[in-house]
Amino acid sequence: MRPGGNRGWLLRLVIAFSFTQGAVSMARPAVSYRALALGADERAVGVIAGVYALLPLFAAVPLGRRTDHGRCAPLLPFGVVLIAGGCALSGVAGSLWAMALWSGVMGLGHLCFVIGSQSLVARQSAPHEQDRNFGHFTIGAALGQLIGPIAAGALIGGADMAGTSALALLAAGATAAVSFTSLWRIEHRRTASASRAHKGDRVPVRGILRTRGVPAGIFISLAVLSATDILTAYLPVVGEHRGIAPSVVGLLLSLRAAATIACRLVLTPLLRLLGRTLLLTLTCLLAALLCAGIALPVPVWALGLLLVLLGFCLGVGQPLSMTTVVQASPEDARSTALALRLTGNRLGQVAAPASAGLIAGVAGVAAPFVMLGVLLLVSAGVALRSRGSGPPEPGPEAAAPGGEAAMPGRDVPKPGGEGAKPGRRRVSLRRKSDI
Numbered sequence: 001m002r003p004g005g006n007r008g009w010l011l012r013l014v015i016a017f018s019f020t021q022g023a024v025s026m027a028r029p030a031v032s033y034r035a036l037a038l039g040a041d042e043r044a045v046g047v048i049a050g051v052y053a054l055l056p057l058f059a060a061v062p063l064g065r066r067t068d069h070g071r072c073a074p075l076l077p078f079g080v081v082l083i084a085g086g087c088a089l090s091g092v093a094g095s096l097w098a099m100a101l102w103s104g105v106m107g108l109g110h111l112c113f114v115i116g117s118q119s120l121v122a123r124q125s126a127p128h129e130q131d132r133n134f135g136h137f138t139i140g141a142a143l144g145q146l147i148g149p150i151a152a153g154a155l156i157g158g159a160d161m162a163g164t165s166a167l168a169l170l171a172a173g174a175t176a177a178v179s180f181t182s183l184w185r186i187e188h189r190r191t192a193s194a195s196r197a198h199k200g201d202r203v204p205v206r207g208i209l210r211t212r213g214v215p216a217g218i219f220i221s222l223a224v225l226s227a228t229d230i231l232t233a234y235l236p237v238v239g240e241h242r243g244i245a246p247s248v249v250g251l252l253l254s255l256r257a258a259a260t261i262a263c264r265l266v267l268t269p270l271l272r273l274l275g276r277t278l279l280l281t282l283t284c285l286l287a288a289l290l291c292a293g294i295a296l297p298v299p300v301w302a303l304g305l306l307l308v309l310l311g312f313c314l315g316v317g318q319p320l321s322m323t324t325v326v327q328a329s330p331e332d333a334r335s336t337a338l339a340l341r342l343t344g345n346r347l348g349q350v351a352a353p354a355s356a357g358l359i360a361g362v363a364g365v366a367a368p369f370v371m372l373g374v375l376l377l378v379s380a381g382v383a384l385r386s387r388g389s390g391p392p393e394p395g396p397e398a399a400a401p402g403g404e405a406a407m408p409g410r411d412v413p414k415p416g417g418e419g420a421k422p423g424r425r426r427v428s429l430r431r432k433s434d435i
Helices: 010-037 042-051 054-068 075-090 094-126 125-156 161-182 189-197 205-209 215-241 248-264 267-274 276-294 300-329 331-363 367-385 423-432
Strands: none
Touching: 010 042, 010 094, 010 125, 010 161, 010 205, 010 215, 010 248, 042 054, 042 094, 042 215, 042 331, 054 094, 054 331, 075 094, 075 189, 094 300, 094 331, 125 161, 125 215, 125 248, 125 267, 125 300, 161 215, 161 423, 205 331, 205 367, 215 248, 215 276, 215 331, 215 367, 248 267, 248 300, 267 276, 267 300, 276 300, 276 367, 300 367, 331 367
């Protein structure tokens, strides 16, 4: 089956990702509340949030190497098992050390699922479909981020914070397990066979990182995910200090996720209007200003407005950084390049919460958001400097038939839904890998 020929697999992948991301988004604030109930301070919350990314930091590249020359689908159920187990065991843990351990297991499971699913999207999408398909794929993450915090806020509260947060973690484990129902026959047979047959020499990691466009995509992704992660982990702490109820905090986090979904639904026309570089630069710059605004003692309604605008801006970075990394990297090392991007993400998830915890302990709980503003400001500069160094950008002149944005220099599908000849597509991909 040719890439992009049947998108039923993409719908099932989005559904599965919604449940797994919903479980993680429910568990992350629940872990923070349970840690606070067990006596943790702001620094300890930052350390526990950082451990979530510590194990994945060392596992990403080996998993990417394996996926480059093997199947993607087996990583998905394995990741679900680790997520469900990490959530449930965090709920019954009686110490901060145990919570940190199971938080790391949860993070490893999330990494497995994301590497497998992102590689699947890259492998089963035609080049001109990647912006759109990665945008649709990340809608699953945004849906989970919308529902998870609301569910956590509904379950957590009252005098027994330790008990209700434990209940939320157990519910998160059950939610993750539901995603098993959407993982059947999600990888095309011909795609899997071709990946096993295509075993060339491994592209060195240093060579991938030196490819133009890859470092910029990794850094922008790191900055955007760090912002999302610290918002999830530290907004409950801000709420505790400002007297905002957990249910309201969950609603605020869900408003941000809803705005991210809205952004990704209109991503294709935004790309046609502005192009990838300008869109990334503007949204990172606006997100930097909005993060700094969260540090101000604003009323709840104003905080909600800031989070809606921030969610829209942050919705751009992840799918476009995926496309940037995939199209800039060599064809036979795309899963490894995506794994390196995820390694950068996890490095940010280790360093950013730990740094945020130290800053919060010294300068107050709002200070980490100022740190995020600076990080996003730097990422806006990186996006601007990357102009011309990555893959060609979709623009008004690159609209494919049927309203889809095609990449300049790529094969545009012929009327009637037939793609370009396989030989031409391979030549185009190889030419791109030499950039």
